[in-house]
Amino acid sequence: MAAAIVNEHLPTPLDATSEQPPLFDGTTRLYVSYTCPFAQRVWILRNYKGLHDKIKLVPIDLQNRPAWYKEKVYHENKVPSLEHNGKIIGESLDLIKYVDSNFEGPSLHPNDPAKKEFAEELITYSDTFNKIVFTSFKGDTVKEAGPAFDHLENALHKFNDGPFFLGHELSLVDIAYIPFVEKFQAFLSGVWNYDITAGRPKLTKWIEEVNKIDAYKPTKADPKVIVEMFSARFLAKH
Numbered sequence: 001m002a003a004a005i006v007n008e009h010l011p012t013p014l015d016a017t018s019e020q021p022p023l024f025d026g027t028t029r030l031y032v033s034y035t036c037p038f039a040q041r042v043w044i045l046r047n048y049k050g051l052h053d054k055i056k057l058v059p060i061d062l063q064n065r066p067a068w069y070k071e072k073v074y075h076e077n078k079v080p081s082l083e084h085n086g087k088i089i090g091e092s093l094d095l096i097k098y099v100d101s102n103f104e105g106p107s108l109h110p111n112d113p114a115k116k117e118f119a120e121e122l123i124t125y126s127d128t129f130n131k132i133v134f135t136s137f138k139g140d141t142v143k144e145a146g147p148a149f150d151h152l153e154n155a156l157h158k159f160n161d162g163p164f165f166l167g168h169e170l171s172l173v174d175i176a177y178i179p180f181v182e183k184f185q186a187f188l189s190g191v192w193n194y195d196i197t198a199g200r201p202k203l204t205k206w207i208e209e210v211n212k213i214d215a216y217k218p219t220k221a222d223p224k225v226i227v228e229m230f231s232a233r234f235l236a237k238h
Contacts (some may be wrong), residue, residue, distance in 0.1 A: 126180075
């Protein structure tokens, strides 16, 4: 079971005027942005494993990011990154596996060989899923994005003890997908009036169940903010 609910005070994002937190002082820090779906993956996992006291959340303002973040912390200059044991680790899919393996709390990796194999397959596909949907924003969106959501609907039929991808327990697969599905759902509904759950009962149920998870709730972005952010990024006239 997931760790007890913690009502965490979310710190103010650090910007170009902010001081850098001390580096490698023994504190484990997770650098995030509150609207970044990649960072949200690791943030959800941290919450689910009850690591609020073990992993400190350090939000970065990506619109006005501090120079020290690229120079001193993470040269890739993106989020998420994790400061742990004297090193900085990046890439969200690598990070959810790393945090799951290296920290206490419930494991989100399946033991069952069939589920393990399917999990790897779906985690690998998540990049393709995101690419299809993001690319669709520049074309015939509803037509081009639809097959990606059909893929998820079909994947959710694999283990019928649902409602999650690997059955009745949340796993890294769910955590890999939900930040993107959440944002795509808001944007496609808000801009194209396209309901990703229509005709996809398993996906509908999956979204409902994920929304009940306390570790996920504080990481959710305001749908209006997402629509504005995605519209500015993908629909701006060049």
